[in-house]
Amino acid sequence: MIGEHVVVGYTHDSGGRDALALGAAITGVTGGELTVATVYPQESAGRAVEAQANLAHAAEHLGEVPAQYLAFESRGSGRGLSVLASRIRADLIVVGSPPGGPRGRIAIGSTADHLLHLSPEAVMIAPLGYEPVGAPARLTLAYVRRPQADEAVERVAQAALRLGVPMRLITLDLRTEDSGRLRDDLALAVRLAWESTGIEAEAETAEGHDVSAALAGVEWPPGELLVCAASEDAQPHRVFLGEVAMKVLRASSCPVAVLPRGFS
Structure with a gap:
């Protein structure tokens, strides 16, 4: 489970404080560094x-x-956090949303943009104005049937089991695909979670004319954590998100964790 060693990318602004609160909340649960x-x-x-x-x-x-507090020299903040995380063997990089965006939503600044396209470690982003609520109430995985997502099902199920919280699988139905096939895919993912850990995952289809509308129709209680798998275009052991996944991040009202391809 990620969170054994967390690096927070801190800036002296509201986004930095959000990241700091989220990073402390994660290690408070995992007992990590x-x-x-x-x-x-x-x-x-x-x-x-x-x-x-x-x-x-x-x-x-x-x-x-x-x-531990470190000042690190680098050509760019995203690159610097990636290099630092590798050097100190951190497994999660946490950053905030830059000021000026919509409160309660995630905005992608230059640091997060770099990390979401190249980081070798999992990346977590806090929405603007994030307020910690203690231990996660539920882990939700944004699911699209493909190898990286199936791998993420097992990893998230293991984390949910360890934390003692429910697991939910959500797939987007933007009315451009076969709804029956999407439900079948979800059923297979639920079975995979059960076979790997014994967890009975919830399953939900988020319907809407676009990503924002679909996620707005889904319940997001305090303490929710959304997890996304890397895109098929990601290099091995790297984070990379496609267009739809980036829209999911921007529409999320809770922290989002993105797993690298081949995350173990």
């Missing part, structure tokens, strides 16, 4: 000092939550 990192440009002594000041603010926000 927490590293808070601020990435600054190469060969910039002034920005290095600023990064250290940002980390001091992060430490104030976390209070007594145990964490």
Whole structure:
């Protein structure tokens, strides 16, 4: 299960504080390590000092939550977080949504965009204004029948079993595909979850004329966590999301975790 070592990409703004709260909530549940990192440009002594000041603010926000604080030099924040996560063997990178977007929704800034197209580790994004509610209430997997999603079914089922929370499978019906086939695909995924862990997963079809409308018609209680598998176009052991999955992220009202292809 992801969350054994979490890296939070911290910036001194609302998005950074959201990421910090989410990262602390995850390690609070998993008992994993927490590293808070601020990435600054190469060969910039002034920005290095600023990064250290940002980390001091992060430490104030976390209070007594145990964490390691690192300022990391890199050409870009997304690249820097990826490299750092690999070096310290973190299994999850958490970032927030940049200020200015719709509150309660995920916005994709330049850091998240890089991570969602190249990260070797799982990536989790907090919606703007995220408020932690303790342990996850349920794990929901956005399911489309393909090898990466079937692999994710087993991984999410294992995580749900370990956390003692329900699991839900959701597939989008945008009225462009055979609804009967989509329901059959969901039934197979439910069986896969049962065969791999003994969990009886819930299954739901989200219907709408577009992704936003489909997800708006689905219940998202506090404590929900949405999980997406990497696209078929992803390189092995890398995150990559296609157009529809990116729309799912932007329409989500809860944190979203994206698993790399071949996640183990």
